[in-house]
Amino acid sequence: MKQIVKKAVGIFLFLWANQLAGLAQFSDTVNHYINFSGTGNLNKTNTGTTYLLNNTARFQVNKKKISLNSMAGYVYGRNPTIKTNDDFLATLNLDFLKDVQKFYYWALTGYEKSFSLKVDSRFQAGAGVGYVFVNSDKANLELSDGFLFETTDLGVVDVHGRTSYQAARNSLRLKYRFLIKEIVRIDGTNFFQPSLSDGRDYILKLNTSVSVNLYKWLNFTTSFNYNRQNITSTENLLMTYGLSMEKYF
Template sequence: MRRICIIAIGLCTMQLTGYTQFSDSVDYYINFAGTGNLNRTNTGTTYLLNNAMRFQVDKKKFSINSMASHVFGRNPNLKTNDDFLATLNLDILKAVQKFYYWGLAGYEKSFSLKVDNRFQAGAGVGFTFVDSPSANLELSDGFLFETTDLGIPDRTGRTSYQTVRNSLRLKFRFVIKEIFRFNGINFYQPAISDGRDYILKLNTNFSIRLYKWLNFTTSFNYNRQNITSTENLLMSYGLSLEKFF
């Protein structure tokens, strides 16, 4: 009888939140998340490691959010993921009114999506429909300039190009009785010159509080680059640890 041993490396998410009070109230937030899974059989080992760090500064009239993540995966035959993403986002007037402005700069390198280098920068507007401790719903739109180097030719035979994209973002968060949490950030980015050239990014998380610092968490991530017909799908689950001070 073939022996199959599947080991799941639980999610380990450490959240450190520090607050320093100035005349206009400045809040600092830092988050590190390490996730992964391992599948070992008599034919070999398959594993996936996903690490991400976030840092945020909030003031009354603006906030700065930065994020860096790296995903690495391999199966018995080949490497499946070696994906790096870093973004820097600025929101203006978001905390004082429903209508706000945003600016974004981002860099991406993805083995699974066949992207050697991608840089995006742009700005736009957003609207906050709901913003409370238990619920948040935002919709934003704008334009991004992009320069990209691909690892494989796209549908038109290009491996390097520049374009302008419309960037539509939906962000949400819901908390029920401080026990159940459901949140996500989703992007749809079609090129202005060619609607078939679009980028789709979906990120959704659901967690259940087991103790004041301990949660059971499930995550869903989907990314698609339509111009090269490449995509990846990541699903993970485990435990997350939180500490606020």
């Protein structure tokens, strides 16, 4: 199974690299976007310090019919007695025809390691379709659905007594962006991923951020993140604030 996963990752990265090379040949029609956000929170008392750091980097390459979106995020947190978070997530997805018609196609691969959710490693890869309800400079609303293959190693036993398993999942995503008076921006990406074979096995990810523009490329950002892995009854809730930097080129 691990060999199959490695081959799948290799094929996806090969296709991704070739697609980037193809886009580079037509750089006059390609748009790029890069974003980095550093947020967190801190609470210091006589008994100790509790803190949380949430850092995320995003890079996008957009052409008329194809767009590539990559993201990597890392969360680290401690309270006076123990480590609470040591979580890493990276995703890469390809959208086809999203900017030219309502229906579009997508492919995605992702890797996750989460101390707070008790996930030693999780790899997902899949594809599906999406529908764009609104797509303008001030608003975007889209819904997508598809299927994922997943292989997971857990740090604790699940409800079935396992620490390792493979699963096929449905993946439903709601994504939105709203811009208010060129100053305030609301971004959200939310996933519901139930197993096709086990009703107790689902993953829920809710992510929303609100950014206030301070300068051309600088924003004050607050973030809300909620994650639940039902098969191990583990979850986390993160509310952080800080700065984000972005650039289109």
